[in-house]
Amino acid sequence: MNGKIVGGVIVGAAALxxxxxxxxxxxxxxxxxxxxxxxxxxxxxxLASGLPEAIIADDFQAIDADSxxxxxxxxxxxxxxxxxxxxxxxxxxxAVPLTGPGWxxxxxxxxxxxxxxxxxxxxxxGEQNIYYGIDRVVAIMDDGRGFVWHxxxxxxxxxFDGNPPPQGCPDPEGYKAExxxxxxxxx
Numbered sequence: 001m002n003g004k005i006v007g008g009v010i011v012g013a014a015a016l017x018x019x020x021x022x023x024x025x026x027x028x029x030x031x032x033x034x035x036x037x038x039x040x041x042x043x044x045x046x047l048a049s050g051l052p053e054a055i056i057a058d059d060f061q062a063i064d065a066d067s068x069x070x071x072x073x074x075x076x077x078x079x080x081x082x083x084x085x086x087x088x089x090x091x092x093x094x095a096v097p098l099t100g101p102g103w104x105x106x107x108x109x110x111x112x113x114x115x116x117x118x119x120x121x122x123x124x125x126g127e128q129n130i131y132y133g134i135d136r137v138v139a140i141m142d143d144g145r146g147f148v149w150h151x152x153x154x155x156x157x158x159x160f161d162g163n164p165p166p167q168g169c170p171d172p173e174g175y176k177a178e179x180x181x182x183x184x185x186x187x
Contacts, residue, residue, distance in 0.1 A: 042057035056078050072149060074149075075107050080144075089124045132155070132172050133172070
């Protein structure tokens, strides 16, 4: 009988720990992003200047987490055409939408990925190295819906694996980008 009690306690504890881990991964670490007055919700990198510039972004919604710089997800709509955006802003050639939590239902990584493959969406560089080795990617669908996520770039892939930065990448030791905890207040 004592073995059944001990086994029950172990199974119960494991279930509680599993439920807590699931909750923290799906809900616990994420916060809705509240923009400060005058803060630009979406920027794309200009072909001409190489700097991020604000675009028209209506119905903006975003989530983020301090636990990882690649947890940022956002959705918006824009009246700007893909043709105009393509002539003005830098494309992002290796865009791979990262999945988000299911409760953030405006963002569907699978739909965006298929649209990118079929040419119904175009990915742009929002900001390169928004954090060291992390790019902000913005995909615009042909119907004006936009999606934003953070993606590890080639510099980050190497450095995060413990290798020296590839040629052309900034030095991670001297890189002065803010960490998510310093730059974003997700209250």
